[in-house]
Amino acid sequence: MNFDIALLLAQDGLTNGAIYALMALALVLVFAVTRVIFVPQGEFVSYGALTLASLQLGKVPGTALLLICTGLVVLLIDGYGALRAGRLQRLPRIVLENLVLPLALAGLAWWVAPQKPALWIQVALALALVVPLGPMLYRLAFQPLQNASVLVLLIVAVAVHYAMTGLGLLFFGAEGSRTPAFSDAHFGVGTMSVSGQSLFVIGASIALIFALYLFFERTVYGKSLRATAVNRLGARLVGISTTLAGRLTFTLAAAIGAVSGILVAPITTIYYDSGFLVGLKGFVAGIIGGLVSYPVAAFGAVLVGLLESFSSFWASAFKEVIVFTLIIPVLLWRSLRARHLEEEEEE
Amino acid sequence: MSRPRLLLGAFLAALALGPAFLPEFYVTLLNYIGLYSLVALGLVLLTGVGGLTSFGQAAFVGLGAYATAYLTVAYGLSPWLTLFVGFALTGSVALLLGAITLRLSGHYLPLGTIAWGLSLYYLFGNLEFLGGQTGMTGVPGLSIFGFALDTGRKYYYLVWVLVIAAVFSVQNLLNSRPGRAIRSLRGGGVMAESFGVNTARLKIVIFVYAALLASLSGWLYAHLLRFVNPTPFSLNIGIEYLFMVVIGGARFVWGAVVGAGLLTILKEWLQGILPRIVGQAGEFETIVLGILLVLLLQRAREGLMPFFQRWVPPARWVNAPQSAAALPRRERPAPGETLLEARAARKQFGGLVAVNDLSFTMASGEILGLIGPNGAGKSTMFNLITGVLPLSGGEVHFRGARIDGLASRQIVRRGIARTFQHVHIRPTMTVVENVAIGAHLRGRKGVVAAALRRERAEEATLLHEARRQLERVGLGEHLYDQAGSLALGQQRILEIARALCADPVLLLLDEPAAGLRYREKQALADLLRRLKGEGMSVLLVEHDMDFVMNLVDRLVVMDFGEKIAQGLPRAIQSDPAVLEAYLGGVE
Numbered sequence: 001m002n003f004d005i006a007l008l009l010a011q012d013g014l015t016n017g018a019i020y021a022l023m024a025l026a027l028v029l030v031f032a033v034t035r036v037i038f039v040p041q042g043e044f045v046s047y048g049a050l051t052l053a054s055l056q057l058g059k060v061p062g063t064a065l066l067l068i069c070t071g072l073v074v075l076l077i078d079g080y081g082a083l084r085a086g087r088l089q090r091l092p093r094i095v096l097e098n099l100v101l102p103l104a105l106a107g108l109a110w111w112v113a114p115q116k117p118a119l120w121i122q123v124a125l126a127l128a129l130v131v132p133l134g135p136m137l138y139r140l141a142f143q144p145l146q147n148a149s150v151l152v153l154l155i156v157a158v159a160v161h162y163a164m165t166g167l168g169l170l171f172f173g174a175e176g177s178r179t180p181a182f183s184d185a186h187f188g189v190g191t192m193s194v195s196g197q198s199l200f201v202i203g204a205s206i207a208l209i210f211a212l213y214l215f216f217e218r219t220v221y222g223k224s225l226r227a228t229a230v231n232r233l234g235a236r237l238v239g240i241s242t243t244l245a246g247r248l249t250f251t252l253a254a255a256i257g258a259v260s261g262i263l264v265a266p267i268t269t270i271y272y273d274s275g276f277l278v279g280l281k282g283f284v285a286g287i288i289g290g291l292v293s294y295p296v297a298a299f300g301a302v303l304v305g306l307l308e309s310f311s312s313f314w315a316s317a318f319k320e321v322i323v324f325t326l327i328i329p330v331l332l333w334r335s336l337r338a339r340h341l342e343e344e345e346e347e
Numbered sequence: 348m349s350r351p352r353l354l355l356g357a358f359l360a361a362l363a364l365g366p367a368f369l370p371e372f373y374v375t376l377l378n379y380i381g382l383y384s385l386v387a388l389g390l391v392l393l394t395g396v397g398g399l400t401s402f403g404q405a406a407f408v409g410l411g412a413y414a415t416a417y418l419t420v421a422y423g424l425s426p427w428l429t430l431f432v433g434f435a436l437t438g439s440v441a442l443l444l445g446a447i448t449l450r451l452s453g454h455y456l457p458l459g460t461i462a463w464g465l466s467l468y469y470l471f472g473n474l475e476f477l478g479g480q481t482g483m484t485g486v487p488g489l490s491i492f493g494f495a496l497d498t499g500r501k502y503y504y505l506v507w508v509l510v511i512a513a514v515f516s517v518q519n520l521l522n523s524r525p526g527r528a529i530r531s532l533r534g535g536g537v538m539a540e541s542f543g544v545n546t547a548r549l550k551i552v553i554f555v556y557a558a559l560l561a562s563l564s565g566w567l568y569a570h571l572l573r574f575v576n577p578t579p580f581s582l583n584i585g586i587e588y589l590f591m592v593v594i595g596g597a598r599f600v601w602g603a604v605v606g607a608g609l610l611t612i613l614k615e616w617l618q619g620i621l622p623r624i625v626g627q628a629g630e631f632e633t634i635v636l637g638i639l640l641v642l643l644l645q646r647a648r649e650g651l652m653p654f655f656q657r658w659v660p661p662a663r664w665v666n667a668p669q670s671a672a673a674l675p676r677r678e679r680p681a682p683g684e685t686l687l688e689a690r691a692a693r694k695q696f697g698g699l700v701a702v703n704d705l706s707f708t709m710a711s712g713e714i715l716g717l718i719g720p721n722g723a724g725k726s727t728m729f730n731l732i733t734g735v736l737p738l739s740g741g742e743v744h745f746r747g748a749r750i751d752g753l754a755s756r757q758i759v760r761r762g763i764a765r766t767f768q769h770v771h772i773r774p775t776m777t778v779v780e781n782v783a784i785g786a787h788l789r790g791r792k793g794v795v796a797a798a799l800r801r802e803r804a805e806e807a808t809l810l811h812e813a814r815r816q817l818e819r820v821g822l823g824e825h826l827y828d829q830a831g832s833l834a835l836g837q838q839r840i841l842e843i844a845r846a847l848c849a850d851p852v853l854l855l856l857d858e859p860a861a862g863l864r865y866r867e868k869q870a871l872a873d874l875l876r877r878l879k880g881e882g883m884s885v886l887l888v889e890h891d892m893d894f895v896m897n898l899v900d901r902l903v904v905m906d907f908g909e910k911i912a913q914g915l916p917r918a919i920q921s922d923p924a925v926l927e928a929y930l931g932g933v934e
Contacts, residue, residue, distance in 0.1 A: 037454055039461075144645045150454045151400050155593060156644050158402065158586055163637025169629045280461065287458060317473040320465065327462040328447055335450040 015198040017305025018205035023282020024297035026256040032229035033249040039157040042279025043164040044257025049265035051126040053177030062171025063129040064106035071102035134254025135247040168272035176269040351662040366500045381506035385564040387591045387603035389557030395597030398533040400457040403464030407558040409580030411565025441558035445551040472577040482576025516798040522664045523797030538771035541755040543788035596650030671811035682712040693740035701727040703908035714885045719905035725888040764851035766842035774831025783813040785848030816844040836862040
């Protein structure tokens with residue numbers, strides 16, 4: 001290996017690492033606020049990428065129909081609940097969020113998609129179609145289990161991943177897609193060529209991380225999420241709804257996932273089940289940070305990205321083996337550092 | 348014959364006669380159900396009972412399958428030999444992975460299993476000598492004493508004999524001395540450790556046991572299909588194994604077979620029907636199965652076995668005999684000899700000094716009361732003596748030997764047994780089994796003997812001892828009730844019986860009278876006096892002053908982590924420092 005190749009691999013690793021950092025960020029966020037280990041995070045990556053790919057082909061993405069269907073289920077459950085409780089004043093909002101909004105978005109997609117609008121409109125539309133699935137997912141799968149143990153929530157998360165992979169196949173088909181790059185620019189730095197796309201991904205990741213930082217530091221909603229993460233009961237006592245916090249968190253997680261998918265779509269071919277591996281690598285990074293520390297998780301993500309790109313050079317067949325085996329020394333290190341914690345489990 | 352036995356007999360008869368009547372398709376399906384049941388059974392032990400969640404069992408199945416496939420194809424070894432090579436390989440890998448990941452509590456373990464499950468799967472698919480993604484063909488079939496198991500119908504009997512044997516081995520194991528320890532892992536392990544159970548070791552044992560069952564399933568799979576490729580050992584299949592257990596009911600041994608059967612049939616049916624509805628081929632059953640599982644966890648987290656048990660109540664497994672050989676007892680210290688001595692014992696939690704250089708001694712045959720207002724550090728002191736918490740400074744001596752720094756399970760060996768302020772019982776176990784955990788160190792038969800049911804004589808002595816102690820404390824009528832159904836006061840008494848089962852010379856009781864009615868308190872006081880008469884020493888934390896003053900020989904009073912007084916009950920009652928601590932001083 002010479003220096004040029006090393007730089008090229010490093011560039012690759014950093015680009016992927018930026019995506020993994022976003023994944024790890026979302027995972028840490030969801031775990032801290034809701035105690036859900038969000039295994040289906042990766043599915044939002046696939047959904048985001050494949051939705052954009054459909055729009056670029058001028059087709060109405062499968063997400064539109066999925067959004068309508070999911071909305072209908074939430075509408076039925078929440079509508080029935082509101083009727084039974086006699087709280088009719090809730091109905092307009094339930095109908096608006098779960099019926100009108102999905103129909104409007106799907107209609108927009110149906111009208112706009114064949115016209116092949118500008119890239120930024122396609123990106124905005126793709127996000128608008130995927131992100132509402134986040135809070136709906138929380139409502140359907142996790143909200144009824146708010147007080148369940150971490151392990152039950154984890155098994156539910158895995159079941160959701162399982163279902164969402166199948167839904168991905170149903171709504172997007174088995175073919176993979178790759179979208180054109182956002183930027184075709186190349187910059188010569190010394191002997192090396194840096195692709196505009198890489199810079200774009202890294203830049204977008206950093207921008208998103210900074211935006212999240214502002215959200216958590218400067219806004220009431222961000223602060224209430226942090227409060228919930230620190231102490232759920234305490235947060236409830238000062239009037240922060242756990243349900244609202246959960247929905248908000250899942251909205252953010254879906255948004256981060258979809259953005260990651262849109263960023264990664266021009267770099268690799270994405271299939272309906274590709275997101276899972278991307279998400280899991282985010283997990284390895286998140287675990288390096290103990291699922292609590294954002295900066296360590298981001299550092300771990302870059303480490304995972306670099307490890308992956310360098311091992312694809314030396315032992316490409318064993319790329320995944322190496323990346324996922326990394327977790328074992330990490331866990332060992334964590335276990336040696338871990339103080340003896342007694343966690344009372346439910347019966 | 349009882350209803351469960353009748354049902355079991357009918358089930359076994361149907362299993363035995365099945366292949367004679369069923370079409371080939373169903374025999375194949377049943378073969379697969381058997382293979383999956385073996386893996387699910389391991390997960391019942393590991394996850395349902397032991398509380399350790401694994402998504403990676405499919406990888407262990409793969410190790411068993413690839414080990415036998417490679418060795419029989421490349422080296423022509425006998426499958427009966429490679430079975431044990433597979434066991435050795437899977438066992439060592441499980442031992443290594445277990446040693447690393449089982450130390451971690453809670454959610455790290457399942458995440459770890461996802462990671463190594465994926466890692467092993469990619470390894471299978473990328474090793475040239477294992478045939479890569481295309482796999483290996485030409486794996487030989489099995490034959491027993493020259494009788495070739497060359498059809499699905501013949502193979503069926505091997506599969507199901509092994510499944511039934513495995514079911515009974517797990518059931519035997521759970522209803523034994525090590526089994527009771529395994530069943531108490533879930534509560535966090537403090538209780539099990541304080542009665543001498545090495546929980547870390549036990550977790551590894553059940554992890555390896557589950558891995559070996561998976562390896563056996565893999566071996567059967569390879570020789571049934573005569574072909575292996577990586578697909579059936581992927582993470583998705585690993586997840587499905589866990590689904591089976593959740594569907595059937597993770598706490599129930601037969602739940603493994605029920606879950607494996609239901610999921611396999613459902614999947615088969617969905618795979619047939621869904622692509623026709625959708626109009627394209629693909630694994631659409633994952634949608635239905637995933638949603639179904641979410642609903643199940645939201646509505647019926649215990650799985651389907653409880654519904655089944657409402658219809659057929661399970662047979663009672665445990666039977667504590669009225670008479671059995673007495674267990675050997677520990678040698679007692681001479682009355683009056685110094686038994687326990689705390690020398691400047693100290694415990695700090697960050698800036699908070701919970702126990703501040705506390706010193707006291709206790710003589711053999713004495714009942715010593717440790718009292719003080721809430722938050723005085725009494726329970727912390729208990730935890731320091733019993734090794735639940737490490738000391739920040741100072742020493743604790745017991746019968747002349749230093750015991751601080753020892754683990755709880757080593758301290759109980761020396762003859763100190765305790766109860767807990769917040770009761771630590773296993774609510775779904777019977778009262779007598781809960782109490783028998785106390786006698787853990789007085790038996791020595793291990794997992795293998797228990798699985799084979801070669802420990803019945805010892806088991807009888809342990810259960811008899813538990814029964815004897817329960818009768819002694821007045822819970823003799825509740826032997827076979829679920830411990831969770833007792834009133835809180837009775838649960839505290841249960842804890843005393845359990846501590847007595849450990850044959851202690853020093854009994855540490857943390858608020859034993861809380862939640863008791865007046866008569867029950869009198870009975871408890873009588874019991875403690877009787878124990879004292881037999882030479883037992885008792886260290887007691889209690890809030891009920893009437894109870895304490897009439898019972899104890901001496902008192903140590905704590906406030907804010909410090910000893911503020913000690914002496915005879917009469918003197919303590921008029922001690923100004925004590926009055927100030929309890930009633931507040933005059934400003």
